[in-house]
Amino acid sequence: MLSSTSRRRTSHVSHRRTATVALAGVAxxxxxxxxxxxxxxxxxxxxxxxxxxxxxxxxxxxxxxxxxxxxxxxxxxxxxxxxxxxxxxxxxxxxxxxxxxxxxxxxxxxxxxxxxxxxxxxxxxxxxxxxxxxxxxATNASLKVADLTPAVSKASVEKQAVQRAKALGGSKSAADSVRRVIWAGSGKPVLAYETIVGGLQDDGTPNQLHVVTDAATGKKLFEYQGIKTGIGNTQYSGQVTLTSTQSGSNYTLNDGARGGHKTYNLNRGTSGTGTLFSQTNDTWGNGTTSNAATAGADAHYGAAVTWDFYKNVFGRSGIKNNGVGAYSRVHYGNAYVNAFWDDSCFCMTYGDGSGNADPLTSLDVAGHEMSHGVTANTAGLNYSGESGGLNEATSDIMGTGVEFYANNSTDVGDYLIGEKIDINGDGTPLRYMDKPSKDGASKDSWYSGLGNLDVHYSSGPANHFFYLLSEGSGTKVINGVTYNSPTADGLPVTGIGRDKALQIWYRALTTKWTSTTNYAGARTGTLAAAGELYGTTSAEYKAVQDAWAGVAVGARSGGGGGGGTSYENTSPVSIPDNGPAVTSNITVSGRSGNAPSNLSVSVDITHTWRGDLVIDLVGPSGTSYRLKNFSSSDSADNVSETYTVNASSESANGTWKLKVQDQAAQDVGTINSWKLTFP
Missing domain, CATH: 3.10.450.490 (Nuclear Transport Factor 2; Chain: A,)
Incomplete structure (x- = not known):
């Protein structure tokens, strides 16, 4: 969705960040x-x-x-x-x-x-x-649930979910469905209920609140919205070519060339499909709201360009990659200032904006919202926490790709989200990919509390990463827009071009990520994708490392601007729960003398309740250097730290090991990567 706090109510979901991303086997x-x-x-x-x-x-x-x-x-x-x-x-x-x-x-x-x-x-x-x-x-935790009989009633969890939905503006007095599930999204897998409550939020947005509740304790474990709403702009794409279907003397907005995508007129309704656009000539709309088919033409065009983008750039045939088109509905509700993708109907829906004067049927809205459908049918990123931020960023990234792909002179490609709609009334975009914090709420870089933000704001670091990977840091002008992208570590990033950045992101989305992937897992997945596509010694691979470091996720490649030589192992290693220590090796060769007294050791580990972990650096001589002690009170997630070690008694050359042991029960994790930097 494309969110704005000035015109609509947004829910800020706060919960424990999903941290465990098991990428076993990526080695x-x-x-x-x-x-x-x-x-x-x-x-x-x-x-x-x-x-x-x-x-x-x-x-x-x-x-x-x-x-x-x-x-x-x-x-x-x-x-x-x-x-x-x-x-x-x-x-x-x-x-x-x-x-x-x-x-x-x-x-x-x-x-x-x-x-x-x-x-x-x-x-x-x-x-x-x-x-x-x-x-x-998505999780390395063993699925062992001893008791499959709930201790709390279905009625009680339904009541809890309905109350939560009402707190978010919902209007229904009963749940649509309640089912028993196993919750493995974080921590130890448990028997749970998943309750879905529909209805409408107070801004008119359809609500499909999913609430996951522990079946033994009644405690809420997780929640997310199944409807991904968004704000579009009122800009038209000028005169474009539409694919329609003729039957006798009538034409309909039915695109047989793109999986049978159809565009319907809801005529202010809020349910059903409405009426398929049909008329006796093949010229649709007049460029103004005086003709209902104008919005239909914009929506139909946006769906067609998005289909072509995915097909020609990634070889993907439709949102589900099965050759079947979705459908679009325009003129939803009365003065509805939003647009949304809905998995349950496999459709896009557009409102007509404030005063029904500005239908939200722009090209970038179609690209953004329909990309939510692609995410749902690939990685399935949970729409909450860090994975929710990555979900939203994926739609921003792909929507940007659609806009550049269209090469439409009326709406040239840029790295600004919602730049034409002026939803805030001050002429500013909704979001900025080069420096997300310019919107006043999004974050430029990762930090430990990022997952507690609304997903539109936690998407900032991923949007920033994509911009850096595509265009690099610093000041530049692209299609008439001036950008100035900073980095978290103050070091430059050299871009590889938008086309390559899109290929890396899409491959990670479709073959590397799961529902619980967080920022550390996104880095691991994009590195694996870049390595497969371009090679692990390529400029592209190293640019992925540097762009993530530019948003405070992981270490630099060491190939530029760092002032030293780095050696990195990016092969994930699973950390067993309360088990023996595991190691990850780096072999250093071609250096002279001993290691320095300020050897830099950068560690990237995903693990819930990180206090369980004891971490050591083991030198070539077998001597251990303690990096992190056990702490029963440290309940935070993940270890993303750089340590300095006096290793001057060690030969620089040889095999260095990162040794990690989990010394308490119930939490597991993964060594995503680690790195030695010699100054």
Missing amino acids: ALIAAAVQSGAASAAPAKPQAGKVNPAHVAVKLSPSQRAELIRHADAGKAATARSIGLGAKEKLVVHDVVKDADGTVHTRYERTYAGLPVLGGDLVVDTAKSGATKSVIK
Whole structure:
């Protein structure tokens, strides 16, 4: 959604940040980066990489995609056993992506004892030979729920959810549905209820509040809105070509070239599909609100350009990648200042704006909102916490991509979100990708409390990352707009171009991320994607590292501006719950003498209740250097720190190890990456 606090009420969801992102097996995907656990010094001037054709997703016909899904479905029991799932766990095929080298990325949902597992989604990468290459899980926690009988009643959790919906402006007195589930989105998996309450919020936005409640205690565990609302602008795209369907003497807004996408007129209604736009000539609207078909033409055009963008840029055939079009509804409600994507109807809906004078049917709104549908049918990023920020940023990023792709002289491409609508009445955009904080609420960089913000504001660092990766830092003018993008560490970032940045983001979204992916996991996923597409020694790979460092997520590549030489291991290592220590290695070679007295050790670990962790650096001699002690009172999530170690008694060359042990029960995590920097 495209949010504004000046015209509509927004809900600021505050909850414990989802931190555990299990990316086990990504090492196999980026093995070239750290052969045998060793990482080499980054070349001072890495060469721009060319896309590795082996790792490009092939365009699947609907029948080919259906066959791959049927094959995955037939083998799902064997797959579950091969990846170590328990006897009560079963897989449900959700989506499939196939690379040119025959690698198949199959996305699964999971059930436990017949119950859906929320936060149990995973991606299995299978080689052409059929061998499993890697598994990326939303959670590494073991699914072991001893008691599947709720201790609290369905009626009590329904009442709680309805009250919560009313607090957010809902109008219904009963829930639409209540079902038992296993909640695995954070911490230890537990039996829970998922309650969905529909109705309308106080600004007229349809409400599908999902509330997850612990079935043993009645405690609320999680909530999110199933409707992703947004604000568009009133700008028209000028005279454009529309694809319609003729039947006899009538034409309808039915795009048979794009999956049968249809555009309907709700005529101020708020339910159903309304009436399909139909008339006796093929010229739609007159450019003003005096003709109802004007909004229909804008919406129809936006849907067509978004379809073409995904097809021609990524080889994706429709939102679900199955060749089937969604549909659009315009003239929703009375003076409704919003637009939204709804998964349940698989449709886009547009209001007519304040005083019904400015239909919110712009091109970038279509790109933004329909991209929520793509996210829902790929990574399924939870619409809350850090994953919610990444969800919103994905729509901003893809909406920006759509705007540049259209190459429309009336609405030129830019890195400003909602720049034409003036929803705040002061001529400013809703959001700025080069410096998100200019909107007064979004954040430029990651920090530990980011997940507590409204998802439109926690999207800031990801939007900023995308801008830095595309265009680089500093001042520049693009299509007549002046940008000046800073970095969190004050060091420059060199952009790789928007086209490559889009490819990296999309590949991570479709093959690396899960519902619980947070910012640390987004970095790991985009690095894996960049490594597969362009190589792990390429300028593109290092730019991803530097752009994330520019928004305070992870360490620099060491290839520019840092003043030292860095060695990094980006192969994820799972940390078992209250188990033995695990290690991740970096082999340093080609240096002379001993290590410095100020050796920099940067650590990126996702782990709920980080106080459970003890972290050591082990030198080539076997000597351990304590980086972090156990602390029973430190309940915060994740370790993203840079430590300074006096390692002057160690030879610089040799194998260095990061040693991590979880010394308490109930929480698990992952070593995402770590890095040594020699000044």
